[in-house]
Amino acid sequence: MRAFIFPGQGSQAVGMGRALADASAAAREVFQEVDDALGQHLFRLMTEGPESDLTLTENAQPAIMANAIATLRVLEKEGGIRLADKADFVAGHSLGEYTALCAAEALDLSTTARLLKLRGQAMQAAVPVGQxxxxxxxxxxxxxxxxxxxxxxxxxxxxxxxxxxxxxxxxxxxxxxxxxxxxxxxxxxxxxxxxxxxSAPFHCPLMQPAAEAMEKALAEAPLRAPLVPVYANVTAAPVADPAEIKRVLVEQVIGTVRWRESIAAMFEAGVTSFVELGGKVVGPMVKRTAPDAEPVSVVTMDDIEALAKTL
CATH class of the missing domain: 3.30.70.250 (Malonyl-CoA ACP transacylase, ACP-binding)
Incomplete structure (x- = not known):
């Protein structure tokens, strides 16, 4: 069995996405759609910086998502791969849970970008800087x-x-x-x-104002059942019901990201192959949690081509 997994905040870097966009129209389409959804030149910020602006939570969250979804779209369109055919589960670390939902088509790309922009803004605003x-x-x-x-x-x-x-x-x-x-x-x-x-204390009760903002936004967001179940951060268990997904996403803002337990539960369920798309962060965590698992991190076109041959 196989899971596709997605990185969280901290995996951003100036230059991210540039090589993918140069090599693939599928990637360029993702970055353009995210720019259009947000009404900003996020892709320019991703590729040119400055790093201080890219690191801002409201920019880093949609940027990391866009880079991971671009990686997936290139794999799907140029590698002839369908996520629903090759993955049994998806999961993502913190903001990566939104990426996972987008990958599994529970959320469309534009909605995911707008939700993450709002999530970043709300999390930053919840606690004054320095407190x-x-x-x-x-x-x-x-x-x-x-x-x-x-x-x-x-x-x-x-x-x-x-x-x-x-x-x-x-x-x-x-x-x-x-x-x-x-x-x-x-x-x-x-x-x-x-x-x-x-810049803020994420995943703790001080984030309650952000949780309330996300509850309101998610209530209005079009969210469908995912193509494959998503392992939720706060329960370390698979979820597929749209109403339940919205509930755990709200809880996730103030709750613990139970990543170790999620990986252990997927491995216990029979997942041995973990494919990290768009980063090299959560793959190593998999190996430390489940030493017998086989994680692979996919970032470059070479990575994508190598993975497509094995799926």
Whole structure:
């Protein structure tokens, strides 16, 4: 069995998508449709920068999605591949869950771009800059991370945001609490804590205003049943019902991204092949979670051509 998986924020880089667009009309069509949907020159920003603008959450989220969907469309159109024929499940890390839904045709591309633009804006606006923070805990499992959060919170918001793999967990919350957690990490048997260069504390209760904004937007969004089930971040279980998908997307804004559990559950269900499209981030996490799985990351035209021969 096979799953197509999609990266989250942090996988953006100036120059992304340029080689694909140069090589394939299918990719150019994706980037143009996203530009048209957003009314901005996002593709120019992706290819030329500046990096500071591309890194802004409201730009990074639709950009990462567009790059991944362009990769998929090239694979489909030039490789003669249909996702529904080659994938049993799809999943995406945080914003990548929207990419997965677009890939599985539950959301159309323009709607996905607009939802991610709004999601980025709403997440940024939810907490004033400087009041929230996130830190990656290296050499920590979820239990150690939770114990650290309990010890460092002192009445402030501090939660597990991303359970990425057996050795990496991300925490999120009030800046003072995250700073306390970083200083206490070694006492809790955690190798080290690395503050992340993010502009807001994602996937924690401080994001409640953003969750409310997404609930309103998703209520009005046309969303169909996906071609294949999507493993949801907040449940680490497959979902296919449109109403349930909308519910878990709202919950995801403040909830933990249970990526390690999602990969483990897919592997337990019989998935051995994991294809990451548009990045080289979540594939390595797969290998650390399920050592017997076979992840491949597909970014370049050469990657696409090599994958098409094996599917």
């Amino acid at each position: 929230g923070a996130m830190a990656a805990l290296l050499g920590a499992d979820r239990a150690k991370a939770q114990a650290l959060c309990d010890a460092a919170a002192e009445g402030d918001v501090l939660t597990v945001a991303n359970d990425n793999d057996p050795g990496q967990v991300v925490i999120s919350g009030a800046k003072a609490a995250v700073d306390r957690a970083a200083s206490l990490a070694k006492e809790h048997g955690i190798k080290r804590a690395v503050l992340l260069p993010v």
